[in-house]
Amino acid sequence: MRAILAKPWVWSFFAAGGVWLVTIMFTGGASTLGLSQAALTFAAFSIIVGLGQMFVITLGPGNVDLSIPATMTLAGTAALKVMDTSDGMVLAGIAVALAVGITIGVFNYALIKLLRIPPIIATLSSSFIVQSAAIWYNRGIRIKPPDVLSQFATASTFGVPNVAIVALVISALAWVILEKGIYGRWVSAIGQNMRAARLAGVPVDGTRFATYVLCAVLAALAGFLLSCFSGGAALNMGAEYLLTSIAVVVIGGTAVAGGFANVPGIWGASLFLFLVVSMLNTYGASAGVRMLFTGVIIIGVVVAASRKPAA
Amino acid sequence: MEATAPLADVLAVNGAEKSFGAVRALAGVDFFVRPGECVGLVGHNGAGKSTLVNIITGGARPDAGKVLVDGRDETASYGIATARANGLRCVFQELSLCPNLTVTENARITHRSISGFGWRVRAEALIRQKLDEVFPGHGIDSRAMIATLSIAERQMVEIATAFSESDRKVRLVVLDEPTSSLDASLARQLLAYVRKFVASGGSVVIISHILGEILSTADRVVVMKDGRVVADRSAADFTVDSLVAAMGSVVRARDAALAAHDYTGVRPVLKRSSQGAIDFVAYPGEIVGLAGLGGHGQTDMLVSLYLAEGGDWISRKDGKVAFVAGDRHVDGNLPLWSILKNLTLTVLPDLTRMGLVHTGEEANVAKKWRDRIEVRTQNLDNPILSLSGGNQQKVLFARALATRAPVVLMDDPMRGVDIGTKQEVYAILRSEAAKGRTFVWYSTEMEEVCQCDRVYVFREGTIVAELRGADTTEENILSASFSERAA
Structure with a gap:
């Protein structure tokens, strides 16, 4: 028991x-199943983008990907347009979404490496370019996802939302490469001391490159799923995931300063963030109050986490 | 000493002792400076000069011994404030100006008495006048930001600030390597000013590795070695050669007479041309030493040798070189990790199948090296920082030795390692070299350099000498390390 309590997640x-x-008690237990399913569904999107952001943040101070929202939007838009509501084009749509992610990841790291721009600036500026590309490509037309996809994204299997199952599979893979794979070791080593990692033979550039690509691919995948779930891509659909992707990493117990990551915490944090919002909703709090609480919670967790000794 | 000195010493240190952990930096030092005297302080790296200067300037307290100012015992209350109040100034080796402030503003920091309305004008006049006096024709704009000045200009500003007077008279200035970043003509100007300052009754302690300028500027030379004063004589009694001899220890008898190997026809494992006349080469099974004073380009060379082998993008499973860090906090430790993960990081690609680390094999490798190099821990899963410094260093050794890399680069890795461990590591190096591994070993300790088959001596970023076999003596290394440039 003590060993479990010692885990940061x-x-x-x-x-x-x-x-x-608390929320269930307020509603008298009437909404138990609905609330749980909604929480799993909406948390799933945060989890997928949060996993990518987690690897990036673990690379150490200054590493963060701010192009996640734009990547989600462009990937969703482009995939839906290519599929053009046709069920036969589903695989092509997924391929387009992944290609968008890979391209943006490569572009981000090219900015960071070739132009020596700090990641925070590089990914922010690339997000403007990507967002503009989405606007230009989409021209304001809202295309519906193919029926088979929108059914998949909104349905459940044995009561568990399908998107949550997708998130679970991705999380399991992320856990394996982080905890058991050499890639996870390298990311963690770079995050602790990049120079020492380099002098110990860690391929620093290759690892960082792969991480930025991985993050963009996961964002693209989340954007694809989200646009299928919500019946079409909207230009602002990624906006809330900028803060969320960072918040779930931090609340989940990953070290903000880099070098230590953990996957289960992303789940707890994503569910927590969604549930706080729905709790405030059931209490009838306004949008302003909800955002205020979210901000206070993130600050509180960062302060609490910085006082604990690193795991 | 002499009857002609009726004035009390400006500053004296009697029987000073100072230890940092297990390292005894000062082992009972007597040191004094008379009014109107320039004292040269020389000694090898680690001889205790910096510690002595720290005690004089109040930056450190001696564990035992006394500090006397004008003959008064000030030991109990002596600190940086007391030192300054008695007119003592210091120019440190590491430049201590604030880069984001102007020359004038930096001068104001040391002169607290310049305050109130118009301080900027007064501070500017003060520093400009002193710069003109010490370095005529210096061309430094006192309103320029320090960050925009060259390293030599910064050094000049620092020196001028130290000699400038506002409310108190400057009585003793300690110059720690003042000419290291000045060219010959600026160095001449400074040394001429030092003589003038001394002639007017001031006192100066000058530390320099350029022995010529010590001999031409100082009245008296104090030689330190291993935390003791080993010679204290008038500068006129020394020559450059006798000074070098006084700094070095007796040349130790070598374990075995190391014959200079003949490597003609053998392919070198590592090669690098340098800007200087001498190129770097290393042959299989050789222990190549990099010597010279600290910070003269040895570490840079090792790092660039390492980085030149690639591996930035794709890990080299059959990497040619491995690196042992000396500055373990900056270049070595991964502080969040266990001993085990720290130890196996470099060898990890060998223990990986399909991208996944084989943890069983990893544990075996770690155990094998813990036993071989005797890392003192019960549990390899303990955090790396739970180990003592010497044991952390052993883990870094194991990290490199556990690989199959035929060349191991070592960046002064024995700092803070106790003598017993050193002997163990020397033995491992010898046996690995006998198996054909090459070691490139930068060390600031003579004893270690003398273990090498061949030694390159560095000065100011380039290789200035190559010594082999019986020529690898402390005396030869020292004389190559010190420039004999006349001041």
Whole structure:
């Protein structure tokens, strides 16, 4: 038990569970199933982008990907336009979304490496370019996803939303490469001390490059799923995931300063963030109050996490 | 000493001792400076000069011994403030100006008495007048930001600031390597000013590795070695050669007479042309030493040798070189990790199948090296920082030795390592070299350099000498390390 309590990610689950209970009690238990399913569904998108952001943040101070929202939008838009509501084009649509992700990831790291721009500026400026590309490509036309995809994205299997299952599979893969793979070791080593990692034979450029590409691909995938789930791509559909992707990493117990990451915490944090918002909703709080609370919670967690010794 | 000195010493240190952990930096030092005297302080790296200067300037307290100012015992209350109040100034080797402030503003920091309305004008006049006096024709704009000045100009500003007077008279100035970044003509100007300052009754302690300028400027030369004063004589009694001899220890008898190997026809494993006349080469099974004073380009050379082998993008499973960091906090440790993960990082590609690390094999490799190099820990899963410094260093050794790399680069890796461990590591190096591994070993310790088959001596970023076999003596290395440029 003590070993479990010592894990940095259990607290996000406790918090999520607590908020879940409070909300259920308020509604008299009427919404238990609905709330749980909604939480899993919406958390799934945060989880997928959060995993990518987690690897990037683990690379160490200054590493963050701010192009996630734009990547989600462009990937969703481009995929839907290519598929053009045809069920036969589903695989082509997924391929387009992934290609968008890979391209943006390569472009981001090219900016960082070739032009020596700090990642925060590089990804922010590339996000403007990507967002503009989405606007130009989409021209304001909202295309519906193919029926088979919108059904898949909104349905559940044995009561578990399909998008949550997708997120679970991706999380399992992320956990394996982080905890068991050499790539995870390298990311963690770079995040602790880049110079020492380089002098110990870690291929620093290759690892960082792969990480930025991985993050963009996961964002593209999340954008694809989200546009199928919500019945079409909107230009602002990624906007809220900028802060969310960073918040779930931090609340989930990954070290903000880099070098230490963990996957389960992303789940707890994503569920927690969604449940806080729905709890405030059931209490009838306004949008302003909801955002205020979200901000206060993130600050609180960062302060609390910085006082704990690193794991 | 002499009857003609009725004035009390400006500053004296009696029987000063100072230890940092297990390292004894000062082992009972007597040192004094008379009014109107320039004292030269020389010694090898680690001889204790910097520690002595720190005690004089109040930056460190001696563990034992006394500090006397004008003959008064000030030991109890001596600190940086007391030192300054008694007119003592210091120009440190590491430049201590604020780069984001102007020359004038930096001068104001040391002169707290310049305050109130119009301080800027007064501070500017003060520093400009002193710069003109010490370095005529210097061409430094006192309103320029320090960051925009060259390293030599910064050094000049620092020196002028130290000699400038506002409310208190400057009585003793300690110059730690003042000419290291000045060219010959600026160095001449400074040394001429030092003589003038001394002639007017001031005192100066000058530390320099350029022995010629010590001999021409100082009245008296104090030689330190291993935390003790080993010679204290009038400068006129020394020559450059006798000074070098006084700094070095007795040449130790070597374990075995190392014959100079003949490598003609053998392909070198590592090669690098340098800007200087001497190129760097290393042959299989050789232990090549990099010597010279600290910070003269040895580490840069090792790092660039390492980086030249590539591996930025794709990990080299059959990497040619491995690196042992000396500055373990900057170049070596991964502080969040366990001993095990720190130890296996470099060898990890060998323990990986399909991208996944084989943890069983990893644990075996770590155990094998823990036993071989005797890392003192019960549990390899403990954090790396739970180990003592010497044991952390052993882990970094194991990290490099566990690989199959035929060349191991070592960046003064024995700092903070106790003598017993050193002997163990020397033995491992010898046996690995006998198996054909090449070691390139930068060390600031003579004893280690003398273990090498061949030694390159560095000065100011380039190789200035190559010594082999019986020529690898402390005396030869020292004389090659010190420039004999006349001041």
